[in-house]
Structures are given as C-alpha cells and as structure tokens.
Amino acid sequence: MAGQIQDGLGRVLEGNVSMLEKAMSAFGEVAVDQDWSADEPAPRIEKPRTIARPMEVSAPGTFSKNAIRTLRLEPTEMSGWWLQRSDIPDSLPIKVSIRNVWTTGEIVSNIVLRSGSSHNYVRLVEHIIALKAGMDVDNLLIKLDSGDPPLFNEGSKELVEAINSAGRKELEGKVRYFTVKERVSLLTPHNGVLLIDPADEGSLSLDIDCVRDFPNAIGKQRIRFVNNERSFLHGSTARTNTTARQKFLVSTVGKLFPESRNLGYNSKNVLIAGKSKYSNTPTHMHEGKSLEAAWHRAVLDLLAALALIDEGRFVGKIIDYKGGHYPDVEMVKLLYAHDLLVEV
Incomplete structure (x- = not known):
C-alpha cells in the first residue's frame, strides 16, 4: 500500500508531509465565499443513460483559432464516454479513461487523451469530459473533425445545452458508484493539497471544497458545494483563466511555439487577470466578488479528472487547494495503482 498514514492527511500518496501540513x-x-454544501446530492441513477438523439456543436478551435471545429454527440451502448477522430480513417475511438491519458501539457496545461497511434489524440479534453462526471449521461460517443476541440465563449455552456436538448435514453445494465477506501492526499506542484475522503455510509454525494489562491486579481476564492444539477450548471459556464502576462506572451513570443502559436484565447472565452484587476469582465459574481476562477477549477477541471474513473461515477469528499491538471490526473492514477477505489 502506498505512502504513510498521517493524522489529518490520511494516506499520503505523494509529497512531503510537513509541506502538506502547511498547505x-x-x-x-x-474564508468561504459561497457555500452550497447543504444542497441535496444528485439523485441516484440505477440504469445507465445515453442521449436520445445526435447533436452537433461548433466553435473556433482551441489551438487553431481560424478554423471552426465541430463535436458530434451520438448515442451509444458502449460503456463510458468515447472520443473518435473522424479525420483519421479507421482510427479506434479513445475511451475517456485514466489509462488513455497521454500528457497534461507543458506550455498550455490541459489533459490530452490518446489511444494507439501518436496521431490519434485529442487535446484539452477536460472541458468536455467534465460533463461525464457532472451530468446524467453515462455512455456517449463524441466524434471530432480534428484533435483540436472547439473553445466556447462561456465555459462548456453550449455543450451542456446540446446534451440537455438531446434528451436521455435508458440502457440495460446498472450504474456503478465508486469511492476511496480511506482518506488519501498528495502535495500539488504549487505547495497545495488535494485530499479525498470516502463517501459517508449510505451516501452517494460528491462534496467539493475548492480554493483558488493567486497573487493577482483572482486572489483567494473558496467555494463549497454538492455536485448536483444546480452547481454543475452554474460552474459549467465559468471560463478558464490566464494572467495578463501569459496572454501577452502567448500573443507574442508564443507564436514561436506550435503548442501556443494559434491558441484561440481572447477576451471573450477566457478570464484575464492582471495584477490588481481583470482585463475583461469577470462573471459568477457573489456579494460583489467574482468567483469565476474557483467555479471553473472545481467544475470543469477537477470533475474532468474524476471522469477518468471509467468504471462508473465517483462519490466522496474532496478538498482542493492550489490544484491543477497534473495533480488531478496523478491522484486518479495513484488510486488505481494502489487499489484504493472501492465500489459503493
């Protein structure tokens, strides 16, 4: 079994204990800015569901801003979520699974999934696959016309609306729920902490306590909520964030690097944070303070990692402080590597 057990930290899977304690x-x-932790959890789903009819959504590409990219959502009886490149003949669909994570990006942090050939990949999948953990669709086939998905102006709002418009169809089988066997934790690269507790006995709730902490306009933001329809719909419209400096570098020096040369970030589809104020208008205001960064992180980033648990839905309690894609994916990988998941 991995790691040592520490009071308050549970089983430490990665990182220095004293640094974790400080985190x-x-x-x-x-301080908690917005607290929805008293909400009811999402209702238990017994039979797996897929969408009732195909839908398409399009927008400029994330890494090819001058090209329109399309996602075609199709019903499927295949268990789980699948991504298929229609531009690569005879390519196998890529299952949304921790087993198919290729990288979490370097210049632009993002989850990249791949299956088989190094050409058969899809970049920046997190804002798509988060819907697997946040909506009542267990099986879905998503066809893409490239490895570069569209970048929407309001988080994943258009994708959520498309899935809801498609309706649902029940399939044979049974939805499975998983949690951790015990408290686990790891240290994030920015000296934060990702900690997961098992679900309470008899509970199928996913409870999240998320903190963003940046030395810029974002500052400290803390939200607590239960993953249900209200919280997911609210968070799914939050944009990713970048700093004014990063945005400037991507637009100048970044043109020298293939990973960022045609990055489609603009003042509509990302939140740009300067040292003391935002360069564009933030959303998700609560009592005069924007919590957009925290909602995006918790719903469209953290839930994406949980979607990589491909056997079913995850339930439990999560603390996320100074997290990111790398520690998220590392946590899920270690849960599998050390047999720390258990079916509820």
Whole structure:
C-alpha cells in the first residue's frame, strides 16, 4: 500500500508531509465565499443513460483559432464516454479513461487523451469530459473533425445545452458508484493539497471544497458545494483563466511555439487577470466578488479528472487547494495503482 498514514492527511500518496501540513493549515485559513454544501446530492441513477438523439456543436478551435471545429454527440451502448477522430480513417475511438491519458501539457496545461497511434489524440479534453462526471449521461460517443476541440465563449455552456436538448435514453445494465477506501492526499506542484475522503455510509454525494489562491486579481476564492444539477450548471459556464502576462506572451513570443502559436484565447472565452484587476469582465459574481476562477477549477477541471474513473461515477469528499491538471490526473492514477477505489 502506498505512502504513510498521517493524522489529518490520511494516506499520503505523494509529497512531503510537513509541506502538506502547511498547505492544509493555509487552506483552513481561507474564508468561504459561497457555500452550497447543504444542497441535496444528485439523485441516484440505477440504469445507465445515453442521449436520445445526435447533436452537433461548433466553435473556433482551441489551438487553431481560424478554423471552426465541430463535436458530434451520438448515442451509444458502449460503456463510458468515447472520443473518435473522424479525420483519421479507421482510427479506434479513445475511451475517456485514466489509462488513455497521454500528457497534461507543458506550455498550455490541459489533459490530452490518446489511444494507439501518436496521431490519434485529442487535446484539452477536460472541458468536455467534465460533463461525464457532472451530468446524467453515462455512455456517449463524441466524434471530432480534428484533435483540436472547439473553445466556447462561456465555459462548456453550449455543450451542456446540446446534451440537455438531446434528451436521455435508458440502457440495460446498472450504474456503478465508486469511492476511496480511506482518506488519501498528495502535495500539488504549487505547495497545495488535494485530499479525498470516502463517501459517508449510505451516501452517494460528491462534496467539493475548492480554493483558488493567486497573487493577482483572482486572489483567494473558496467555494463549497454538492455536485448536483444546480452547481454543475452554474460552474459549467465559468471560463478558464490566464494572467495578463501569459496572454501577452502567448500573443507574442508564443507564436514561436506550435503548442501556443494559434491558441484561440481572447477576451471573450477566457478570464484575464492582471495584477490588481481583470482585463475583461469577470462573471459568477457573489456579494460583489467574482468567483469565476474557483467555479471553473472545481467544475470543469477537477470533475474532468474524476471522469477518468471509467468504471462508473465517483462519490466522496474532496478538498482542493492550489490544484491543477497534473495533480488531478496523478491522484486518479495513484488510486488505481494502489487499489484504493472501492465500489459503493
């Protein structure tokens, strides 16, 4: 079994214990800005569901801003979510699974899934696959016309609306739920903490306590919520965030690098944070403060990692402080590597 067991931290899967303890202390000092933790969890689903009819959504590409990219959503009886490149003849669909994660990006942090050939990949999948963990669709086939998905102006709002417009169809079988066997934790690259507790006995709730902490206009933001229809729809419209400096570098020096040369970030589809104020208008205002960065992180980034648990739906309690795609994916990988998942 991995790691040592520490009071308050549970089984430490990665990172220095004293640094983790400092991170937990710093996390606890951040005031809660918005608290939806008393909400009812999403209802239990017994039979797996797919969409009732195909739908298409299009927008400029994430990494090819001058090209329109299309996602075609199709019903399927294949278990889980699948991505298929229609531009690569005879390519196998890529299952949304921790087993198919290729990288979490370097210049632009994002989850890249791949199956078989190195050409058969899809970049920046997190804002798509988060819907697997946040909506009542267990099986879905998504066809793409390239490895570069569209980048929408309001998070994943258009994709959520398309799935809801498609309706649902029940399939044979049974939905499975998983949680961790015990408390687990790891240290993030920015000296934060990702900690997961098992679900309470008899509960199928996923509870998230998320903190963003940046030395810029974003500052400290903390939200607590239960993953259900209200919280997911609210968070799914939050844009990813970048700094004004990063945006400037991508638009100048970044043109020298293939990974960022045609990156489609603009003032509509990302939140741009300067040192003391935003360069564009933030959303998700609560009591005069924008919580857009926290909602995006918790719903469209963190839930994407949970979607990589491909056997079923994840339930439990999560603390996320200074997290990111790399520690998210590392956590899921270690849960599998050390047999720390259990079916509820």
